[in-house]
Amino acid sequence: MSFDEIYNIALMQGFAGLSLFAVLLLMGLGLAIIFGQMGVINMAHGEFMTIGAYTIFLLSSLTETYAPGLIQAYFPFAIVCAFLVAFAFGWLAEWALIRHLYKRPLDTLLATWGLSLGMQQAFRTIIGPKEVSPTLPDWLMGSWSPAEGLDIPINGMFVLGLTIVVTGGVLLALYKSRWGLRVRATVANRSMANAIGINTTRTDRVTFAIGCGIAGVAGAAFTTIGSTGPTSGSLYIVDAFLVVTFGGAASLWGTVVSAFGIAQTQSISEFFLSGSMAKVLTLLLIVTILMLRPQGLFASKVRR
Amino acid sequence: MDAIKTWLGRSGLASIAILAVLLLVVFPLAMDTFRLNLVGKYLTYGFVAIGLVMLWGYGGVLSLGQGVFFGLGGYAMAMFLKLEASDPESTKIQSTPGIPDFMDWNQLTELPLWWEPFNSFGFTLFAVVAVPVLLAFSISYAMFKRRVGGVYFAIITQAVALILTVLIIGQQGYTGGVNGMTDLKTLMGWDIRTDEAKTLLYFLTAALLLGAILLCRWIQLSKLGTLLLAMRDKEDRVRFSGYDVSMFKVFAFCLAAALSAIGGAMFTLQVGFMSPSFVGIVPSIEMVIFAAVGGRMSLVGAVYGALLVNFGKTYFSETFPDLWLFLMAALFIGVVMAFPNGLAGLYESHVKPWLARRKQAPAGSGGEPPSASTAPAAPTVPHTTTSSAAAPAADIHLGAKVSSQSA
Numbered sequence: 001m002s003f004d005e006i007y008n009i010a011l012m013q014g015f016a017g018l019s020l021f022a023v024l025l026l027m028g029l030g031l032a033i034i035f036g037q038m039g040v041i042n043m044a045h046g047e048f049m050t051i052g053a054y055t056i057f058l059l060s061s062l063t064e065t066y067a068p069g070l071i072q073a074y075f076p077f078a079i080v081c082a083f084l085v086a087f088a089f090g091w092l093a094e095w096a097l098i099r100h101l102y103k104r105p106l107d108t109l110l111a112t113w114g115l116s117l118g119m120q121q122a123f124r125t126i127i128g129p130k131e132v133s134p135t136l137p138d139w140l141m142g143s144w145s146p147a148e149g150l151d152i153p154i155n156g157m158f159v160l161g162l163t164i165v166v167t168g169g170v171l172l173a174l175y176k177s178r179w180g181l182r183v184r185a186t187v188a189n190r191s192m193a194n195a196i197g198i199n200t201t202r203t204d205r206v207t208f209a210i211g212c213g214i215a216g217v218a219g220a221a222f223t224t225i226g227s228t229g230p231t232s233g234s235l236y237i238v239d240a241f242l243v244v245t246f247g248g249a250a251s252l253w254g255t256v257v258s259a260f261g262i263a264q265t266q267s268i269s270e271f272f273l274s275g276s277m278a279k280v281l282t283l284l285l286i287v288t289i290l291m292l293r294p295q296g297l298f299a300s301k302v303r304r
Numbered sequence: 305m306d307a308i309k310t311w312l313g314r315s316g317l318a319s320i321a322i323l324a325v326l327l328l329v330v331f332p333l334a335m336d337t338f339r340l341n342l343v344g345k346y347l348t349y350g351f352v353a354i355g356l357v358m359l360w361g362y363g364g365v366l367s368l369g370q371g372v373f374f375g376l377g378g379y380a381m382a383m384f385l386k387l388e389a390s391d392p393e394s395t396k397i398q399s400t401p402g403i404p405d406f407m408d409w410n411q412l413t414e415l416p417l418w419w420e421p422f423n424s425f426g427f428t429l430f431a432v433v434a435v436p437v438l439l440a441f442s443i444s445y446a447m448f449k450r451r452v453g454g455v456y457f458a459i460i461t462q463a464v465a466l467i468l469t470v471l472i473i474g475q476q477g478y479t480g481g482v483n484g485m486t487d488l489k490t491l492m493g494w495d496i497r498t499d500e501a502k503t504l505l506y507f508l509t510a511a512l513l514l515g516a517i518l519l520c521r522w523i524q525l526s527k528l529g530t531l532l533l534a535m536r537d538k539e540d541r542v543r544f545s546g547y548d549v550s551m552f553k554v555f556a557f558c559l560a561a562a563l564s565a566i567g568g569a570m571f572t573l574q575v576g577f578m579s580p581s582f583v584g585i586v587p588s589i590e591m592v593i594f595a596a597v598g599g600r601m602s603l604v605g606a607v608y609g610a611l612l613v614n615f616g617k618t619y620f621s622e623t624f625p626d627l628w629l630f631l632m633a634a635l636f637i638g639v640v641m642a643f644p645n646g647l648a649g650l651y652e653s654h655v656k657p658w659l660a661r662r663k664q665a666p667a668g669s670g671g672e673p674p675s676a677s678t679a680p681a682a683p684t685v686p687h688t689t690t691s692s693a694a695a696p697a698a699d700i701h702l703g704a705k706v707s708s709q710s711a
Contacts, residue, residue: 035455039455041455041458041459097637097641100641101640101641104640104644105454105455106360106366106454106455106458107640107644108640109366109368109455109458110589110592110593110596110636110639110640111636111637111640111641113589113636114632114633114634114635114636114637114640115633115636115637117629117632117633117636118629118630118633118634118637120629121626121629121630121633122630124626124629125626238462238463238466238585241459241462241463242459242463245456245459245460274474276470276471276473276474277474279470280467280470280471280474283463283466283467283470284467286463287460287463287464287467290456290460291443291446291447291450291460292446294447294450294451294452294456
C-alpha cells in the first residue's frame with residue numbers, strides 16, 4: 001500500500017466517523033438540553049428520533065404517490081415536518097407524563113423507558129415491523145471524489161451540514177433568544193427564576209418539546225444513511241446518554257466535543273479491530289474516564 | 305400470644321413465613337414438574353428483585369445493570385457445567401475433543417487459560433459470587449467515592465450492561481456468542497434434566513431465596529439498615545454525623561450483585577443454558593420493574609412482583625404477543641405514576657386498614673377467624689412491615705425525621 005492510499009483510507013474512515021458524529025450529536029443535543037435543564041433522562045429519546053425518521057418516510061411516500069415531480073424538493077420541507085411532529089409528541093409526553101415526575105429523576109428513567117416500549121410497539125402495530133427507507137432525492141445520492149481513490153459520500157456531507165446548522169441554531173437560540181435566557185435562568189437557579197416571573201413550568205415544556213424536535217431532525221438525518229425500523233432509535237440511546245454525560249451535563253460545547261471524540265474513537269478503532277470490539281473499547285474508555293472524572297469533560301458551575 | 309403476634313408482625317417474619325409456606329408447600333403440591341420448574345426460574349429473578357430492594361428501596365441507588373451480575377453468576381455456573389458436558393468421550397467427533405463445542409466451531413484448539421479453573425466445582429461456587437462482587441466493588445467504589453450517584457450511576461451501570469453483552473456476543477469462541485452456552489447436562493455426574501433433579505433444584509432455589517430474604521431482613525432491622533434508609537433520604541446529614549456514606553452504598557451494591565449472581569447460577573442450573581439475552585440492557589431494566597411492581601421497600605413483595613410479572617410475561621407473550629409490550633409499558637408508567645410503592649404499598653394503604661376494620665367489627669369475640677380466612681384468599685398480596693418498623697427506629701438513631709416514603 002502506498003502512502004497515498006493509506007492517506008485516503010484514513011480520510012474516508014475519518015469521514016465515516018464524522019457521519020456517526022453527526023447522528024450522535026443530533027441525538028445528544030436534544031438529550032443534553034433536556035437533562036441540563038430538568039435533570040430528566042429521557043429514555044424514549046430514541047423513539048422521538050424514530051418518529052422523525054418515519055415522518056420523512058411518510059412524506060416521501062406521499063410525494064411519490066401524489067406529486068412525483070416534487071421528489072427532488074420535498075426533503076428540506078420534510079425535515080421541518082420531522083421537527084414539528086417530534087416537537088408535538090414531545091409536548092404531549094411532557095404534559096402527560098414527565099411533568100409529574102420532576103422531583104423523582106430515577107423514576108423518570110423507568111417511566112420514559114415504559115414510554116419507549118409503548119412507542120416501539122405502536123410503531124410495530126401501525127407502521128409494521130419491517131424496516132423502511134424513504135425515496136431520497138437524486139442530489140443526495142452518489143459520492144464526491146476530489147482525488148483519485150477518495151470517495152466522500154454526499155449524504156454524509158449533507159448530514160454533517162445539517163448537524164452544523166442545527167447545532168448553530170440551538171447555540172444561537174440558547175444564548176441570544178428570550179427562550180434561551182429563560183432556560184439559562186432556570187438552569188442556574190430554578191426558584192429564583194420563578195420568583196422573578198419566569199414561568200418555569202412552561203419553559204420546561206418548551207425545552208422538552210424542542211429537545212424531542214431535535215431528535216426528530218436526527219431521525220431525518222438518519223434516514224439518509226440507514227433504513228428505519230421500530231427499534232432503530234434504541235440502538236443509539238445508550239451512546240447518546242454517554243455523549244451527554246461524557247461531555248458534562250448542561251454544557252453544549254461538552255456535548256459537541258464528546259460526540260466528536262466518541263465517534264472518532266469508534267470509527268478509527270473499527271479500522272483496526274472488529275466492529276464489536278471497537279464498540280467495547282470505546283465504551284470501556286468512556287466508562288473509565290467517567291469514573292475518574294465523573295463531572296464529564298466540561299463541568300458547568302451549577303449549584304445543586 | 306398477642307406479644308408473639310406483634311413481634312412477628314414487626315419483624316416481618318409473618319409475611320416471610322406465609323411466602324415460605326406458599327413456596328415450599330402450596331406450589332409443589334399444586335403444580336406439575338414443568339410448572340414448578342417455571343416457578344423456580346421466576347424465583348431466580350426474585351434474587352435480583354430483593355437485591356434491588358436493598359439497593360434501590362433502601363439505599364436509594366438505582367442500578368440498571370443487575371443483568372450483568374445475574375449473567376456473570378449464570379455464566380460462571382454454565383462454564384463449569386459446559387466443561388463437564390464436554391469431556392473427551394462425548395466430544396470425540398470434534399476436531400479437538402475435550403473442549404466445549406462452540407470453541408471447536410470457532411477454530412480454537414485448546415482450552416483458554418481463564419477457563420481452566422472452572423474445572424473445579426469449588427472454584428466455580430466461589431467465582432459465582434466473587435467475580436460479580438469484585439466487578440460491583442470496583443465500579444461502585446470508583447463512583448461513590450467521587451460522590452457520583454443518581455442518574456449518572458444508573459447510566460454507567462447501563463453502559464456496563466451494554467459492554468458485557470457486546471463482549472459476550474463478539475467473543476464467540478470464548479463465550480458461545482449469541483446462542484450462549486447450551487447443552488448443559490450434568491452437575492458432578494448428576495443429571496439436571498430429570499424431573500427429580502428439577503424438583504430438587506426448585507426446593508434448593510426456594511430455600512436459598514428464603515435464606516436471602518431472612519439475611520436482608522436482618523440487615524434491614526440492624527443499624528446498617530437504618531443507616532441505609534437515612535442515607536437515602538438525607539445523605540448529607542448522615543455524612544455530617546461522621547459516617548462514610550460511600551462505603552455503605554458500595555456495600556449495598558455488592559450485596560445486590562451477590563444476590564443477583566446467586567440467582568443467575570440457580571437460573572443456569574434449572575434452565576440448562578445461559579445466553580446474553582439475560583445480560584443486556586432490556587433484561588436488566590425489566591428486573592427493576594419486578595422490584596417496582598412488588599414494592600421497592602418490601603423484600604417479600606419483590607418476590608411476588610418477580611413471580612407476577614414473569615407469569616404475565618409468559619402468559620401474554622404466548623397468547624397476545626403484541627399486547628404484552630403495551631402492557632409492559634403501562635406497567636412501567638403506572639407503577640411509577642400511580643403506585644410508587646408497588647403491591648406492597650397497596651397492601652399497606654388499602655388491605656391492611658380493611659383487615660383492621662374487619663377485625664374490629666366482631667369486637668374480640670371472633671377476632672382470629674376473619675384474618676385467617678382472608679389471608680389465603682389473597683395469596684398474591686404481599687405483606688410488608690418495613691415502613692412501620694423502620695421509620696421510628698431511624699428517628700431514634702439519628703434524631704432526624706427520616707421518611708419511609710421513597711424519595
